Amino acid sequence: MAEERGSTVRLRIDLAYDGGAFYGWARQPRLRTVQGELERALHMVLRVPDGDADEPLRLTVAGRTDTGVHAAHQVCHLDVGEPTLERCVGHMAVPAVEALRRRLSRALPPDIAIHGIAPAPEGFDARFSALERTYVYRISDAARPVDPRTRGFVLALGDRLDVEAMNAAAAMTLGLHDFGSFATPNPGGTTIREVKHARWTRIPDAPLVPAAESRGEGYATPAAESGLLCFTIVADAFARNMVRSLVNACVKVGQGRRTVEWFAGKMAEPLREGSTGPIAPQGLTLEHVAYPPDDGLAARAEAIRARRTL
């Protein structure tokens, strides 16, 4: 009933998830998705019937992750009527947003964690205000023994990869390029993106516990990510399948199955074909979404909306 709703508040929700058991972020009929689970839980704790045409609880997300891709730090927003939000306080002696955070956390499965809920600043849009996204792809190659505990977010490969060659390829992605060889365009969309950072790093062996805290002699437990090969990529935004396709191409170069020149050709002539498809999703994590300071949010969102609708 529209009369009851009064004014609307926009909430910023920060969260993380293990993507292993989800068909990606985006809600799909009859498939388990992160958006689907979150919206189901929101309808439950806010006591709004799912399918209420007057008050649909729909999330807008910063990075629509694919099937099997994880998020260590994802951001979305929700517009909700103030009376609806207030209703979820119930018998809790806390502000409505904190009550929502607690109830939502309890209603969610263990593969989704809410890191924070707060009223969004003026002009905030989880998708269009975002300045840049950071993704990391983690690989366990032959340089280190496989750790089965981390196999849900690390891809194991039997080869030993040539990091230098992979970085020669990765360096070519820096700047504004058409990533048409490495991405599936949205209908009417472009595959032009600006990559700000792209680098493969062998994570050094490091003890889990700092030396000062451990005993002077004997065995030191290594950090779980010691020896992994990690690809960090930062861009304003990513086209569909772009990170996993770039990773797959770099890995082929690192294995010696393709040359750096082949990669250069793919960058020079943006054309989607079989050799540049995406690598397995489980190694990929959305690590961060950055936003401008509060007074730049609205301007950023307007600029992005204008550019993407050209």
Added chain:
Amino acid sequence: MAEERGSTVRLRIDLAYDGGAFYGWARQPRLRTVQGELERALHMVLRVPDGDADEPLRLTVAGRTDTGVHAAHQVCHLDVGEPTLERCVGHMAVPAVEALRRRLSRALPPDIAIHGIAPAPEGFDARFSALERTYVYRISDAARPVDPRTRGFVLALGDRLDVEAMNAAAAMTLGLHDFGSFATPNPGGTTIREVKHARWTRIPDAPLVPAAESRGEGYATPAAESGLLCFTIVADAFARNMVRSLVNACVKVGQGRRTVEWFAGKMAEPLREGSTGPIAPQGLTLEHVAYPPDDGLAARAEAIRARRTL
């Protein structure tokens, strides 16, 4: 057929596993266990029928982990007839031990990883030669946001724990003690053990990629274990349930539900009762088993065998 067997070789097998889907190490009828899976795979790749009374392939392990407990570095040994071992070379142009390693790795499920197989030095016994075992228990408390990707090997607790109080308790375990309050004795066995190191540490926030490799400004992805509270304990050996029971008691102290004096009383009077049961298994990992230099292996095994059968 005993005539065919000839001499026997002892193999040392180093491995790791995600314990989440196993009913512990020890073989049990109709339950999925690490030993059961390994012995099944060994029978298959060495082409010895399971149940062959002449040549049972039975593993001896350094640390019998409980249901749900992981191993980043476990050690076991296998005695196998040389002709049987040689048979597994097949068409491979590699030594028999390397052929076994490759075939075994392929035959195992993804939650077990073989790190190495080698002929054991003279006098080696995976269980009785071991000098000490290192376990780590990982907790994500309220001091940091939960990372759902690591929930298989990190226990999430809603409280913020008092590390100083927990370390006051942990320090009391150092040295030779009867851990009867914190362990289930084996029939005819003792709960006296020597703890060499026991300490809770808050893992400092550290970037996954060293600063020199990352871009100068902007977001730095944290290492996945940043901010965790980790308990490292090293002892000659552990009694059944001992690590998880000590962790549970320390956590109760850290939550303020029990006092350090209560812990001291449990150390002083070794008596098993309800308040000192084990904590959930998923946070626990066997991280390392240490052995003496090759020329001390047999002496160590004899000394331990003598002591444990007193």
